[in-house]
Amino acid sequence: MFGARWSDFTPAQRAHTRRVLWLLLIYVIVLPPLVWMRANTAVAGYIPALMGIAASLPVLGIFASWGRYLSDERDEYHQTLTLRRNAIATNATMGAAVVWGFLQAFGAMPLVEAYWVPFVWVVIQGMFGCAGAFARGSKEG
Amino acid sequence: MENRLRLLRAERSWSQQDLAEKLEVSRQSVNAIETGKYDPSLPLAFRIAELFNLAIEEIFVSPASRSSGAI
Secondary structure: OOOOOHHHOOHHHHHHHHHHHHHHHHHHHHHHHHHHHHHHOOOOOOHHHHHHHHHHHHHHHHHHHHHHHHHHOOOHHHHHHHHHHHHHHHHHHHHHHHHHHHHHHOOOOOOOOOOHHHHHHHHHHHHHHHHHHHHHHHHHO | OOEOHHHHHHHOOOOHHHHHHHHOOOHHHHHHHHOOOOOOOHHHHHHHHHHHOOOHHHHEOOHHHHHHOOO
């Protein structure tokens, strides 16, 4: 069965998970009003730039949390797994971004907003994390 | 890398969690080392050896010596 229980998390993983959940909560709270303002009000000057930065700050926080996690993790096995997952996700995302970029340049694919790149990175990373946790849980029973 | 960690742990009636706490690592780390899915760093290998009062090579089987039939 799926073996990822909260008690199995290392202290660094628990701290990282808490940080990410708080940042996601902030993101969910902050984004809708910004999107609404952009669509329904006449924002001009430096305001759109500030809105864009405000929307990206929680996501930047998540990436900072990854860095903090890798620094805080004292369990070398988990640290190795995370580094491997990050490397796979980075290579896959960069590869996809390059292919999509050229397809877009040659008119074969539509324009995609750049903020989808980190989203894809997080999804790939999460998929490998879940697959690994599931595999470990199955083998440990 | 093959090792005798599971056997040594069983001789002392320790659970994976017991051993993990003594080594200050996670239970998943102990499981991964026992099953040969993860090779510990040299500092962790020394901690394991010191815990069991054995030399590292008495716990971990060198892949080179195993393939050459030395052990």
